[in-house]
Amino acid sequence: MIRKKYDILSSDYRVSVYFVIPAIISVLAFLLFPFVYTVVLSLSKFNLRDQSLSFIGLDNYISIFSSKAFIHSISITVVFALYVLICSTAFGVLFALLLNQDFIGRGFARAILIIPWAIPWVVIGIMWKWMLNAQFGLLNGLLYQLGLIKEYIPFLAKERWVLFISALPAVWRQASFSGILLLASIQTIPDALYESAMIDGAGTLRKFISITLPWMMPTLIVVLMFNTLYGFMQFDTVFMLTKGGPGDATEVIAINMYRKAFESLKLGEGAAIGYVLSMLCLTFGLVFIRILRKVEDITK
C-alpha cells in the first residue's frame, strides 16, 4: 500500500470527507444518538403520555437488579447462549468437515447448507413450533410411527427441557452459518499440507488438530463470536416458540426487556435492561475481536 500524506487543503482530503458525510450522519442519528438516549432513559422516569422525562438516578437499575424476573432471565440467557454457542459451533465444524469429503450428493448438500441462513428468524421459529406441536407436530408423528413413543410429547410445555428445545431453532440457523464459514475456510487449505502430513504418517485426528484447526482458527473465532452474540440477543425464535413461557422458563433478557418496555410500558426500566444487554454483548464482542487480532498476528 502506498502511504501518502494528505494535506488538509488538497482536494483528496475534501473528497474523503464528502464521501463519509452520509455515513457519519447515519451513525450519529441512528447509532450514537439512540445509544446515548438509552443511557439517559435508563436513568430517568419517562412518561409516554406527556413525553416528560425526570431524572431519577440509578433507581431503574436498582429496581431491575432487585427483581427476581430479571435475575432469572440473566441466568437462563447465559445457559441459553452457552447451549447455542456449543451446539451451533460443534455442528458447524461437523458440517464443514463432512461437506469437505468426497461423496455423491455433495453438491446438493452444500447447496442446502445455505438455506437455514436465508430464512427469516421468525419463520424458523414458526417451522420449529409447528414441527414440535404437541397435537399435530410432524416430529411427534415420526417418533410415533417409528414406535419410539406411545403418546405425543408436548415438547414446549415441559419446563425442565423447554429452554433447550426453544434454543434449537437458533442452533439450526447458526449451525448452518458456522458451517458455511468454516467450510469456506477449510477449502482454502493447500493440499500440499495434508500430503506432507500423510508422508509423515499422521492420522485423521492428528491432521485435524495440527493442520485443519489452526488454519480455520481465525474463522472459528468469528463463528464463536456470532454464535455467542446471537445466543445472548435472541428474541425472534424464542418469542415465536414460547413467548417466554411456560411460566418464565424461557424468558431470556430480550423477552424480559420487551415485556417491561412494551407490555408494562416501563420504558426507563426497559432502557436499563437494554443497556445491560448492550454492555454484555459489547464486552463479549470486543473480547472476541481482541482474540481474533492476536490469532491473526500469530498466523501471519
Next chain:
Amino acid sequence: MLRKKSPLGTVLLYLAFALFVFWIIFPFLWVIISSFMTISELGAVPPHWIPERPTLANYKSVLLGIYEGKNTYGTYGSGQKAETILPALRNSFFIAVVVSFLNILIGGLAAYSISRFKTRLNRALFYTMITSRVLPPIGMIIPFFIIFRFLKVINTPLVLILSYNLLVLPMTIWLLKGYFDNVPVDLEEMAMVEGLTRFRSLILIVIPVAIPGFIAVFIMSMMECWSEFFFALVMTDQLTLPPVLIGFEKMEQIQWNVMAAATVITIIPPVIVALFMQKYIIKGLTAGAVKG
C-alpha cells in the same frame, strides 16, 4: 483427500450425509405439506405425510382473500373478503429495496473513502462500525420508539427504512472496504494521470472490479430487511411480513394451514436467491466475517 476409503468409512459417510439432509429438510417438511392440506386433514394422528386431497385453498386465502366454507378466519364475517398478505408482501419488498439501495450508496461511498484515505475521521468511523456490529439492535429500540412516536410517523414504512439502515450499514462498509482494498491504487492513479477525474475513475475502474461485492451486499441487506422482526413488531402494526405471520396466531382460531401457506410464500424469495446467488453470498459472508 480420502483416496482409499474403507467400506465402514463409506457407510458412515453416507449415514452422516443422510442425517445432515434430514436435519436441514425436516423442519421445512411440515410447513410445506400442511400448506396444501385442509384443516380437517391437519389434525390426523398419525399425520399424513402426503395430503390425501391436496388443495390450493390456503394459498387462495392468503393471496386473494377467498375463504371457502363457513367463516373460520377469526373476526371476518362469512362471505366478506378478508385481508390478504399482499400489502405486507409489497411493503416488505419495497422497504428492502429502498434500504438496500440507500445502503449501497451511503456505505459504498464511505467504504471507498475508508479504503483510500487513512484519515483520523475515517479510522474513527471504521472502528465505530466494527464495534456496532456486536451491539444488539434490540437494546437500542426504545429511543427509536419514543422519537418516531413523537414525530407521529409510527406505523409507516419510513420508520423501518430509517432504522434498518443501522442494521445493514456496518456490514456493508466492512465488506465493501475489503473489496475496494483489493483494487490496486496504481490502477486508479494511472487513470487519473491519463486525465480522468477521481469521480470518473471511481465509476470506470473501481466500481466494475468491486461489482461482486455490491451484489453480495445488496443480497445480504435485502435478506436482513426481509427477515427483520423486532423493530417491525414494536414500531408498526403488521406492516411487513414477519409480524403478519405472527399475527396469524392472534386470530380467534389459529388456522395453521393458512399460516403455513403464508410462511411458504415468505420463504420462497430468499431461498431462491440464496440458492442461485450462493457464490456471491458465501464470498460476502467470508470476506465480511474474517477481514477486520
